[in-house]
Amino acid sequence: MSSVTIRPSACPACDAAPAAEALAGRAAAPDARILVSVPAVHCAGCISTIERDLAKMEGVNSARLNLTLKRLSVDAKAGIAASDVIARLDRLGYEAHELDAGTLSMTETERQGRELLMMVGVSGFAMMNIMLLSVAVWSGAEGATRDLFHLISGLIAVPTVAFAGRPFFRNAWKALRAGRMDMDGPISFAILLTVFISTYETLQSGEHAYFEAVVMLIFFLLVGRYLEFRARAVARSAAQELAALEVPRATRLAEGAESVVSVADLAVGDIVLVRPGGRVPVDGVVTAGQSELDRALLTGETLPVFAGTGTLVSAGEVNLTGPLQVRVTAAGKDSSLHRMADLVANAESAKMRYTTIAERAAAAYAPTIPILSLGAFFVWFWISGGDLRLSLNIAVASLIITCPCALGLAVPAVVTASSGKLFRKGLLIKDGTALERLAEVDTVVFDKTGTLTMGTPAPTNLDEHRAEDLRVALGLAEGSGHPLAQALARALRDRGIRPANIMQLAEVPGYGVEGQWQGQRVRLGRADWVGAEAGVVTAAHLSVGDETSCFSFADQLRPGAEQVVRGLQAQGKEVWLISGDVPAVVRELAQRLGIAHWQAGALPEDKAAKIDALHAEGHKVLMVGDGLNDTAALSTAHVSISPASALDAARAASDMVLLSRDLSPVADAVRLSKTAMKRIRENLWQSGIYNIIFVPIALFGFATPLWAAFVMSVSSITVTLNALRLK
Amino acid sequence: MEVLALLIPASLFLGLLGLGAFLWSLRKGQYDDPEGDSQRILDPRYDDKPKPVEKDQRG
Structure with a gap:
């Protein structure tokens, strides 16, 4: 599409290697574009406070706050890092998190979104203009006038279908080649057949042409597609790229000289220096220095542990007070950090692909459309004694009426409405199916450190x-x-x-x-x-x-911890507290929050195993956790949430990200997901009922283009209104 | 009925004009931040013209 301008990449070769650009982006680009998520912004005051303040900041060329995505994009000179911007925002009183400026993928999603929106616009334009002419035909235009109107309608509709119908044709073709049948197959078939027959009818001065119905079908389906896309794009741009893309590097000491090397290049026996405040990059033994280590992210222990010569350290721990020299005992693939990653990978591969309600509905519905119209064609062909034109017309009418216009809107409209609601509360849905899975949850497992506590x-x-x-x-x-x-x-x-x-x-x-x-x-x-x-x-x-x-x-x-536990218990959910910390501390917290089931001293494997055990008992588990030691449990659970302060590994493994400090949106989300599922089911029934009423009319040959247009718009509007009813 | 010869092209032209305006606003990035734009009108700095969108931030 020539009208879409594609942002030129900073380095053309990077288009082929997105990972390379992600790595090179920060170091090489002279002018950096920094993206941070600022979940608390909500008004004009926030915009002017933040933009004015950042404009004054040294090295910042310009800043723009996107209130819809709650995201600040800063165009800054080299040397300004996201952490500087975050510190500045912190002083203003706004909590901020770094977004990975994986600009390539983002422009790609933006481009796709714009392309879809343009198709919506074009089909909307075509629909309105054709409708103008169709109203005249329905009001009784006859003879040459009707033919002329049909002709003009066709002249508008055919290019529109060719332009705006591409997403359906493309998907249908893909599915066909893979030997599958999805919703886009019948839709494409209906669109093409209807356009073909209507064109033929127009040229033959026929009475009925279904141009407006075709374009309307495309318009409504595209609106559904766009909503679906938006829900996914917002999540993708904010949550996945929330990664504080930490390039794994270590300071190696060799013959008295320091050199910064990639962790992958370290060998067993090397000595690495870990400065205070730095993360231990490898598993090893302390050979010199004394300090304390923060193991919270690995084990959930709140208390720092003393480290001196001979102490075993694991990758991922944070060195607090003094510099340490560590002899590498395991690096890269063998380190405990990597074993944790393997645990996650195993859990993910063991998880079955979730079939959404929309997919189940489509699977049941998709074959009925062509079967019905094919049946209508043959029956009428037999009744009318071989009238090809009449039978084809009836087949097309039933095809266009059964086409799942409202079905295409039923799920995305609800998902958009509810994820928008949750986003405003500070909860971001990363995975499209997460809302549906959340609705099925009956057990909630919390981690302690960093999740229920700060x-x-x-x-x-x-x-x-x-x-x-x-x-x-x-x-x-x-x-x-x-x-x-x-x-x-x-x-x-x-x-x-x-x-x-x-x-x-x-x-x-x-x-x-x-x-x-x-x-x-x-x-x-x-x-x-x-x-x-x-x-x-x-x-x-x-x-x-x-x-x-x-x-x-x-x-x-954590603020809202008590409310969330009480709220979940009020909804009849079983709440668990599983932590790697010592029993005394865990018991105390469990009692304070009124959590009956708790487990202390849990290793990462234990957490995942406990969730597996709960699943085996027939429970559906929501896991809320933030640490590296939770990642396996997060990916094992039916659905998972992690706070934005969590490690990127934990955020990547979870389905939703909590942007606010307050934990209470979790309970709201569980409640809202149930309502959303109710609305989705209602919507599916509604669109089904329209078909039950109007399919017979079409099959008996009474359907006119007016009927088709009426059914389509009424069902789509009721479905959308039902979604907006969501509280 | 002769009036149709004038009215149909006129309505199509007007429709196309609307479509053109829509495509223009789309490419100008006017749908990127609807919520922010609705708040920015309250800011006196943008009384004369809206905050320009940086080239880099356009798709």
């Missing part, structure tokens, strides 16, 4: 401390990058406490921070190091001189 600890006993200690604690905590210290500092600053002036502040990796205050040594860190008794709860200990005190921490609940 995964960030908050101090619980600040009131028990002296004001002086709090000031010292803040002074010390500000000198550390440890999550507990940062959480403590944040909480204290929020209380308006001013930090004490600590001299000689130094972080001791793996232990804590120490310094001098009013001539005394002060320390904040591990119990044994500070000289305090270690307790059972998560805690940081403070010592001022010889006195020690203890700050205890608890993981914060």
Whole structure:
């Protein structure tokens, strides 16, 4: 199609290798286009705040916020990374997530969408103009006038069908060659036969021509296709590309020199350096350095673990405080990270392809259309004693009336309405069939860390401390990058406490921070190091001189966690909590939220196995999780949701992505999916009933083009209105 | 009935004009962000003309 302008790719060769462009895009392009998802934007104020602020940002050429897709696209000079934009938005008070600027695939979907919309426009234009002429014919135009009107209708309809009917012809041809029969086969057959017969009738000065019916059929079906496409495109552009495409690289130490290499090039025995804040790229043993590791994403443990010489580390853990040198014991394919990926791949291949209700309806319906009209043709051929023209006309009339105009709209209209509703609540549907599967769910499994909880600890006993200690604690905590210290500092600053002036502040990796205050040594860190008794709860200990005190921490609940559990239980769903964390913590949370079934200390394999076991008992499971240790469970479950803060692996494995921090849309989604399925079934019945009424009329030979036009528009409109009724 | 000779071409011409306008607006990217555009009219910065769509952001 010449009228569609295709955005020229930054590098023409990349058109053939999309992956290469995705990798090269960020590093090579002089001017980068950064895409971030900003789920909270909703009004004109948001647009002007964000766009004005980013326009002032150094290195930004222009910024545009798309409110429909809740997505910000920034045209920036080299050197500006998405993380800079995200930090800037964070200061403005907007939570943002990076979108992978897989621009090639996005322009491809945009191009397809525009092409479909153009076909809708062209067929709509043709339909209205033909209808204008048809009304005259129906009102009683006769003789030469009627023939002229039919002729003009045909002149409009034939090019329109050739242009706007292509999606159906293409699919039908594809299905035919593969030896399958889908809905597009009968549709294409009906379109072509009707155009052919109507043209013939027009040339023979016949009474009936079905041009308006054909074009109307194409128009309504295209509207359905476009809605379907939109639902899929929005999901694709936001969720799949939400990947923080982390190119796996590692810093290798060889003969005292550092070099950055791809993880694939590492060999067993190499020494890699892992800086504080970095992710461990391989499985290995610590050979030098002391630090603490955050294993939350791998195991679900909230508490960082101490790492010193000899500690075994796994790929995916985050190094927190001090630099570590790690000797590689397994890299690439053999690493625990990769084994996790294999687990996901196995789960996915074991999952059966889901047959949607639309597919089942189409499979039942598709063969009846040609069979009915063929039957009508032969019966009338026999009755009329060989009147080919009459029998053909009746066959065409029944063909066009049985054509599933409303059926094509029945499902997409509801899916569009409901996914739009969920999107506004902050839930993104990635997979077209997810809504349907969600409606069947009777058991919901939650992960703990990062899903029901924020995964960030908050101090619980600040009131028990002296004001002086709090000031010292803040002074010390500000000198550390440890999550507990940062959480403590944040909480204290929020209380308006001013930090004490600590001299000689130094972080001791793996232990804590120490310094001098009013001539005394002060320390904040591990119990044994500070000289305090270690307790059972998560805690940081403070010592001022010889006195020690203890700050205890608890993981914060995610907003909406209580509502979601209560909401799901109210809907009669069984709620499970399965976590890799220790039993005490899991039990405490389960009791707090009123979850009866819980399991602690679960390995990734255990989670997936538990879900399999639930499936075997006949349950349909919704899994909600965010960690790497959840990915296998997410892909095993009947349907799955992950928060936007989850690792990309977890998001990729799940069917829906929760964009908001609040967890409560999950319960709404389950409820809404049930209503949506009800509407879909109603719609399918409605379009079926129209056929039951009008097919006999067509078969007995009473159908006129007016009838066909009437049935088609009324059924399509009622189906659409029914979808809009969705609350 | 002679009037038809004038009216039919006229109606077709007007229809084509509408179709042309639709295709033009489609290629200008006017359907890319309907919600945002409806909010942007409230912003005084766009009183004279709408925010230009960057070439890069067009399909």
